[in-house]
Amino acid sequence: MTRSTNTKVAFSHLTSRVKQSIVxxxxxxxxxxxxxxxxxxxxGVNDIQADLAFSSLAHIRVxxxxxxxxxxxxxxxxxxxxxxNLRHPKVIQYSEGINNxxxxxxxxxxxxxxxxxxxxxxMNVFFRNGSTRVSGVLNGVNAAKEDRLxxxxxxxxxxxWLDLDHRSDGIILGVGLAKRLSLGMDDNVFxxxxxxxxxxxxxxxxxxxxxxxxxxxxxxxRINSARQLVSENQxxxxxxxxxxxxxxxxxxxxxxxxxxxxxxVESWNEANGQLEAGNELRNYLAxxxxxxxxLVAGFGIYNIMNMxxxxxxxxxxxxxxxxxEGWDIVEIFLTQSLIIGLMGGLIGILIGGGVSTIVNNVPFxxxxxxxxxxxxxxxxxxxxxxxxxxxxFIAGYLPARKASLIDPVEIxxx
Amino acid sequence: MENTYALKATGIxxxxxxxxxxxxxxxxxxEAKKGEFLSLVGKSGSGKSTxxxxxxxxxxxxxxxxxxxDESLTGKGQNELAAFRNANIGxxxxxxxxxxxxxxxxxxxxxxxxxxxxxxxEIRQSALDKLELLEIKDQAHKSANKLSGGQQQRVAxxxxxxxxxxxxxxxxxxxxxxxxxxxxxxDIFRQLAKYRGQTIIAVTHDDDFAAKSDRVLELSDGYxxx
Ligand SMILES: Nc1ncnc2c1ncn2[C@@H]1O[C@H](COP(=O)(O)OP(=O)(O)O)[C@@H](O)[C@H]1O
Ligand SMILES: [Mg+2]
Numbered sequence: 001m002t003r004s005t006n007t008k009v010a011f012s013h014l015t016s017r018v019k020q021s022i023v024x025x026x027x028x029x030x031x032x033x034x035x036x037x038x039x040x041x042x043x044g045v046n047d048i049q050a051d052l053a054f055s056s057l058a059h060i061r062v063x064x065x066x067x068x069x070x071x072x073x074x075x076x077x078x079x080x081x082x083x084x085n086l087r088h089p090k091v092i093q094y095s096e097g098i099n100n101x102x103x104x105x106x107x108x109x110x111x112x113x114x115x116x117x118x119x120x121x122x123m124n125v126f127f128r129n130g131s132t133r134v135s136g137v138l139n140g141v142n143a144a145k146e147d148r149l150x151x152x153x154x155x156x157x158x159x160x161w162l163d164l165d166h167r168s169d170g171i172i173l174g175v176g177l178a179k180r181l182s183l184g185m186d187d188n189v190f191x192x193x194x195x196x197x198x199x200x201x202x203x204x205x206x207x208x209x210x211x212x213x214x215x216x217x218x219x220x221x222r223i224n225s226a227r228q229l230v231s232e233n234q235x236x237x238x239x240x241x242x243x244x245x246x247x248x249x250x251x252x253x254x255x256x257x258x259x260x261x262x263x264x265v266e267s268w269n270e271a272n273g274q275l276e277a278g279n280e281l282r283n284y285l286a287x288x289x290x291x292x293x294x295l296v297a298g299f300g301i302y303n304i305m306n307m308x309x310x311x312x313x314x315x316x317x318x319x320x321x322x323x324x325e326g327w328d329i330v331e332i333f334l335t336q337s338l339i340i341g342l343m344g345g346l347i348g349i350l351i352g353g354g355v356s357t358i359v360n361n362v363p364f365x366x367x368x369x370x371x372x373x374x375x376x377x378x379x380x381x382x383x384x385x386x387x388x389x390x391x392x393f394i395a396g397y398l399p400a401r402k403a404s405l406i407d408p409v410e411i412x413x414x
Numbered sequence: 415m416e417n418t419y420a421l422k423a424t425g426i427x428x429x430x431x432x433x434x435x436x437x438x439x440x441x442x443x444x445e446a447k448k449g450e451f452l453s454l455v456g457k458s459g460s461g462k463s464t465x466x467x468x469x470x471x472x473x474x475x476x477x478x479x480x481x482x483x484d485e486s487l488t489g490k491g492q493n494e495l496a497a498f499r500n501a502n503i504g505x506x507x508x509x510x511x512x513x514x515x516x517x518x519x520x521x522x523x524x525x526x527x528x529x530x531x532x533x534x535x536e537i538r539q540s541a542l543d544k545l546e547l548l549e550i551k552d553q554a555h556k557s558a559n560k561l562s563g564g565q566q567q568r569v570a571x572x573x574x575x576x577x578x579x580x581x582x583x584x585x586x587x588x589x590x591x592x593x594x595x596x597x598x599x600x601d602i603f604r605q606l607a608k609y610r611g612q613t614i615i616a617v618t619h620d621d622d623f624a625a626k627s628d629r630v631l632e633l634s635d636g637y638x639x640x
Contacts, residue, residue, distance in 0.1 A: 005527040012515040318511040321472055322525045322573075323500020325493040409473045412507055413463065 140226020
């Protein structure tokens with residue numbers, strides 16, 4: 001019964017100072033909608049960055065990592081009584097690539113959460129047309145699987161990506177590369193490997209990904225054609241590329257995979273530190289900005305609640321004189337700030353969603369974007385609301401406590 | 415019989431430290447019997463209000479002891495005292511403080527809602543009864559800030575009565591009232607003391623009012639001289 005009485009007093013305070021109440025609600029509204037917008041925008045940017053990056057980078061890559069540090073070859077596995085036969089380390093032959101790729105794929109493919117796994121034979125080559133010579137990268141791929149990993153088919157400027165699987169003499173060039181070679185569809189291109197093997201391919205497609213690193217230097221052939229170029233058999237590959245249902249799991253998954261293979265297992269975070277650093281920095285930025293905004297909103301509420309306390313100080317004194325306890329007074333003022341927080345929170349969510357939608361429709365024609373990126377995540381809206389309530393709670397509690405400590409005699413004596 | 419005393423104050427001293435060290439109340443001891451109607455008189459500045467705040471448990475910064483209904487109140491915590499006041503003391507302030515946005519009826523109901531011993535409907539009914547007693551029931555649904563000073567004072571008295579407190583204290587409760595309403599209030603206090611055994615302690619400047627009460631206490635320079 002006291003509760004409903006306290007609530008009634010709280011409402012009378014809110015309704016007797018409509019203007020201030022509205023200002024308080026608006027400051028929460030502002031804080032929460034900005035919080036939602038900032039986080040949605042940053043997440044949107046991160047997602048776009050990830051999309052762009054993952055159009056050429058797999059979540060996990062497995063390859064043969066030749067030991068680079070050759071200065072200490074005897075410390076591993078050395079027993080006191082063991083004799084070590086050490087020749088000049090540069091003479092030691094290491095096998096390159098993955099020689100039994102089917103076995104590796106069947107082992108690694110058993111992990112849960114893998115959406116696609118494929119092998120590649122990649123090498124540096126020279127492309128030649130007449131006297132023009134351009135160095136680039138040749139990827140021998142399984143076209144269907146490659147498409148499921150990186151969405152190649154959607155980036156074709158001309159020709160059909162999947163034709164690659166049926167044409168052993170077909171090659172698909174990045175548009176930039178083709179331009180540098182002054183070549184077009186159905187032209188022939190000569191190709192020379194590092195070991196001096198040459199071969200003639202027919203251009204059956206041109207690729208335009210908007211990523212210069214691909215468009216200007218990459219070419220794709222059927223994986224078996226690439227194997228022939230390096231004189232390797234059907235079970236040879238240089239890389240295994242793996243995509244996961246959730247790329248955030250890549251690091252943990254890679255760690256597990258390492259226990260099942262001797263090859264180097266590299267998650268995208270390792271391969272592209274900038275991408276992760278960018279994501280993290282943007283997340284921190286969004287957090288810092290939105291917390292600052294909430295803090296400002298909190299100050300707004302704090303000020304207004306403080307004014308209310310000062311204005312209603314005689315009422316508080318009278319309530320205490322009549323036997324309302326300190327906690328009742330706290331409750332009266334907390335109720336007010338919670339009502340302000342709830343209303344501001346709900347309106348803030350609506351406005352935050354609205355502003356995000358509008359910004360999401362602003363044209364932005366750079367790279368593969370058409371409009372500004374924006375993420376609409378339930379969790380952002382939820383945490384905005386929770387943070388908003390928390391802020392109002394704290395901002396309301398301080399004046400409420402002050403009110404509860406008022407000495408009624410002091411006020412009533414006048 | 416010890417428990418015929420409703421209120422007992424022993425050796426009350428009180429000091430103000432601001433602006434200068436100043437003793438307002440000097441060794442005040444007295445008792446009020448159950449159902450006794452006391453007037454507290456004295457010149458302006460003699461310490462009447464200050465004494466009343468001590469007796470009402472609102473002011474805890476004093477020396478000496480205070481007990482009401484044989485319950486010692488000296489040294490108790492603020493929240494405990496608040497609950498005690500709510501149930502046992504009705505207070506009418508010198509400047510009739512009502513909650514301005516609440517209706518007359520809501521103002522009167524407030525202490526009873528806080529006490530929570532009766533249903534809301536019962537409280538409403540008894541609040542209307544108290545308003546009727548003070549001949550102001552017709553204003554029950556008006557906002558308190560729309561009432562005249564005299565009306566507000568009567569509402570404040572009705573509010574002080576709502577929990578049927580053992581002691582009713584008033585700081586010049588009739589100060590704002592005309593002689594007709596002063597008589598009404600005096601009669602109500604008289605009835606409450608006589609038939610319900612409630613103790614009344616009222617500060618007054620009205621000599622007639624004081625003369626008609628059971629006993630007159632007089633303060634002079636912080637001493638109780640009668
Ligand atoms: N908060 C205070 N600080 C200092 N002196 C005060 C304070 N309140 C009252 N006084 C002084 O205490 C004396 C008694 O005041 P009060 O109890 O209000 O007298 P009365 O009610 O009899 O007119 C007066 O001299 C007054 O100036
Ligand atoms: Mg006084």
